[in-house]
Amino acid sequence: MSNAATMRPGRPALPEWVRRLPEYLTIWVPLLLSAAHLVSFSLWTIWISFTPSTLVPVAGWVGLRNYTAVTASRNWQIAFDNLLLFGSAFVLLSAATGLILAILLDQRIRGENVLRSIFLYPLAVSFVVTGTVWSWLLNPGLGIQKLVHDLGWTSFKFDWLIDRDMAIWTIVIAAIWQSCGFAMALFLAGLRSVDPDIIKAAQIDGAGPVRTYRRIILPSLWPITVTVVVIQLQFAISTFDLVRALTNGGPGIATQLPALVVYDLMFQRSLLGRGAAAAVLMLLILLAVLLPYAAWRYIQRRRGAHA
């Protein structure tokens, strides 16, 4: 038991900031690198989108010309329409499927853990693998259609993959298979966090299972639903790998999506200015989803703080 003051080794006293330099460096360098790259990269890409850059970045100012060129292009228009269709169909169907799965799993069924693992395993697999596998299954000459034909029903037709009008739905199918387990996991956590006393009270009030779900349990899930929808939308907006592996934007450009347009402009046509403009447009679409969400979260939190 010795006095703390006397135990200090007799080193020459270094200034405080020198002694603490290693910890300042460890704290600040990674955080600053991360923050700096996010800010500077975003600003730089925005700047490039206003320049006449093609093969290499060049200074200059062309106003909104890159933007008008992108939005006027058929490629982008199809991509944008596809995004609207794909985004809404995928988000709605995947949330609905996820919710149904969560409710089914919430019935205290045997083998819940195994079943949950089955619905979640696609999330561990890359979109490239998902896209490749579904491109085989949905290929009329190889997959489901061929199987049904071989079984004898030769008039059966399931050729969305090569149908210009239906091809986008193949991406919806693969995307739901890949990620509705995510919605299920969140919904299931939400269902399980409902106060069991409230459910007992509802049973004592004479509510059957259906009514209990409709009136008591599901209404409490809507904050989770908003979260699920926003995250799935964020995923839908940046979808790239899945389409590359499944349809590569085809047939023709029927399944083009904004992320593919960006890549095409930047690295295949070497139109950096337009590519950057398309990337900024993607960011704006994303902000159109995230900013209302952030505002909603802020209001929720304010209300929570006052309650």
Place this chain on the structure above:
Amino acid sequence: MPDRSFAPTRILIYLAVFLIAAAWLAPLVVVVLNSLRTNEEIAQGSMIGWPQHLSWSNYAAAWSGFCVAETCAGIRPYMLNSALVTIPATIFSTLLGAIAGYAVSLWRFRGDNWIYGIVTLGLFLPQQMRLLPWTIVLRDIGLINTLTGLVLIHTIQGLSFTTLFCRNYYVAIPHELIRAARIDGAGFFRIFWRIILPLSGPILIVTVIWQFTHIWNEFLYGVTFTTGQQQPVTAALIALSAAVADIPQHGVQSAAVIIAALPTLLIYLLGGKYFVRGLTAGAVK
């Protein structure tokens, strides 16, 4: 909702659940079966079918004999590339994220909220906004078309996730613990090493699983910043599909797909609980 009574509705519930589960498993089963069939057998029928006799040769071919583009070394070199990118990037981003999360949550310093706020914006910023700047940065520092370049990208970008995960975990640790340790004479690193790190087991597993899965499965950066022999396995799979478009070899391709998906599937099977926790932690941003 607890209802244990054995009624027709319960049979319907089981039926529905098992049918959907079968549908969810089907793609995996189909690919596994195909990987055991010969290319000729698949060509005669459809891709959905039972192998007439088990053929393991597809795996050997996919692993080391197959041709992608001009080289015929199977997907082994690309698997190696993916491992050489994923493992270091996972370790670096997790460690740095743990220290950053610790500093932000328990070691308040001037400007910490600001910088943390900016770093978490990285969760939302589309990759497309960073593609061109990364191209230029990598070219300027001579890391374009190298695995080191990919490690750098994934480490820095992964920090957004790892810092968030660890920070959210560490804020639950009572500040008094840090105060007690400071009075005991421990500094920033000793507190981290002796007190915080021993408490971090669960969150480090969650973070490592999350980062490993994401980096292994990542495609856009791989295909943008590397070419040919330097590509990770996701990019190689796409190149493989393109290369065999004329002479389909679906048995070998199936085997390649399985090999490429195996690391993350294994991690999922081993760390399922932590995998799900990472998903939900990522969701409550």
Place this chain on the structure above:
Amino acid sequence: MAALSIRALSKRYANLEVLKDIALDIESGEFTVLVGPSGCGKSTLLNIVAGLDRPSAGTIEIGGRVVNDVAPKDRDIAMVFQSYALYPSMTVRQNITFGMECRHVPKAEQDAAVGHVAKLLQIEPLLGRKPSQLSGGQRQRVAMGRALVRNPLLFLFDEPLSNLDAKLRVEMRMEIKRLHQRIGATIVYVTHDQIEAMTMATRIAVMHQGSVQQFADPDTVYRYPANLFVARFMGSPPMNTMPARLEAENDGPVVVIGAGRPDELRLRLRGYDAAAPFVGRKVVFGIRPECIAEGSRTFSSEAPVLVEAPVELVEPTGAETMVLLRLGGEPAMARVSPDIRPAPGTSAAFALDTRRICLFDPETERLIA
């Protein structure tokens, strides 16, 4: 020697002043309790003394050395926290030796120190356990062991008993007091519990809204509360306070409660010379519940003042009976013998101990006499 001197200390967060011009001198060997309601600044003050927070102005001296710019570890202090703050991943032994490990104390010396402290606190069988395997009282003991082993100039306790259940709290309270008597350490102890303050302290600093209201020994704080806040904060139930007037009669000052009412109460004061300037003015009259008792009680050789008062509510606690009554129309609590049970709604005779009355200035709320 002053073990701790705090001078002109203040702390501001943005535009909120949480500590205002604090000055305290604590002698070596004293057991000082900082007591006050939550948000009064007592924990902030303790953290500043520990060096875990910085003051906006003022100086702190520990053992005659100004420590404003000294790191917590070099201040020669030890601290026991409300949550105990035991390191969850370390054994009890490692928890106790961690500080010595940080100071590179030789292993043999560490072992000797742990052995000594473990024996003192009777925690020898627990040394190999992890904190999660300990009960609340055992954790408390280990936290004290971790502080004791440093043998510091100053011990700081931050509400160390508030996480224990009532029975254990009383036991540990006695144990800490016994420990203080045995090792004669200098202790600064923060609590919101006035009973802890009364029972353990050699001196109490009552804090409210960032400043020290009174700094004195427990008896003085109880008997002569410096102001209305202290009067109402210390004691359970607190001192009865009510508006009154001070008037002069031929043989001295008289305090009048409910002046003009039919049940007006007039009490003659003796030995309250300091109240003379307030004659003819409003005052706040204060009387402790135990100074109002059943009519048969005698407080001293002097005959007590007897009053007839309406009873509103009776609360028997077993050891005593609390009676809510009205004095000159103002509500007051009385502490009567356990077997006395006046019926609510009736009137009963009560004896008042008028020597222990407190008078406060209604403007400044300070004690007049």
